[in-house]
Amino acid sequence: AAGFGISESTAHAYTSAVVHLLAERAPGLLKVPRESEADFVLLDGTLAEYDRVGDGRGDYSQRHRRHGVNVQVVTDPGSRLLWLSPALPGRTHDLTAARTHRIIRICERQG
Template sequence: MQVGQAPASLARRACSSRAERTRRRGRWWRLDAGRRALLALAHLRNGDTIARLACGFAISVTTAWRYVREAIGLLAADAPDLNGAIRRIGRLAYTILDGTLIPIDRIADQRPYYSGKHKRHGVNVQVIADCAGRLVWASPALPGAVHDLTAARTNGLIDALNSANVMTFADKAYQGAGGSVRTPFKRHRHRPRLSRRQKTVNRHHAKIRAIGERAVATLKGWKVLTKLRCCPRRATAIVQAILVLHHVQTSRNPR
């Protein structure tokens, strides 16, 4: 299991916080802080199952799940909110907004989580990238049936980006967002064919948006997001924990 030193250091500090040790008492910990951090990182980065981790660390499945859940909660608590992200975004030349679906296992109430676009169950996460394709922020997760524009509005992204007056490039799913959000031209019954100029604009727009796919790939590089095998309501905390670890890693290893 290979994990970065910077995320491991942060996870270790989170797992060994004095308040947490006091609250849980000594008998709770079967592993020291470093081993608990390694266990949580192996789950997030490599996507190792709880049962496999429990076997590898010689602890029970219940204990392994408890350690992972608590580490994720501690990390997610340090995740930047939208206001903090907008302060950083406001200094950028422009941003790229895109939505991605994180697959989940089927659940009892599965209809809200079924995405007709992707033909599978999942949760919708909105991703903001900078002009170099670096991951800046990821939104709380919403059911997969929610449209990208609705998800962006629900999370306050559209209003925040317009208030900051940041030029934002997005795909056709965000048409109607208005303000500083720029989307490609789209054919409709009153515009059956696009002009040559509009096609040229769309090509350049697509080249810019393609850069934003790097941020989505960065997020999904954490293998736990290949397919979530937990309650969908935990998706937000997992994404926020990953965002914190990613920012720590990139701040110590700038490109």
């Protein structure tokens, strides 16, 4: 915000608007395995860390001993990013997150 000479709230509003527009254009998980030329895809979960503000008990990962959100990532064998899941609380186990987003079921149906 300081670099562009605008307020923090304006920078936040602009960032939120752009992220929302990009998210609308991103392909969904149903399209990704079909359009990928790879024979298989890789699934991995990661903790996107952040500085907590207030009470973030739900976002605390015991495994990583940090606050953050759980994001599931689908890539091709060459590590090219194909899809990112919506964020879940950091305490969510990777398998639970994959089931919540129906990633395994969708990939099985796609073959």
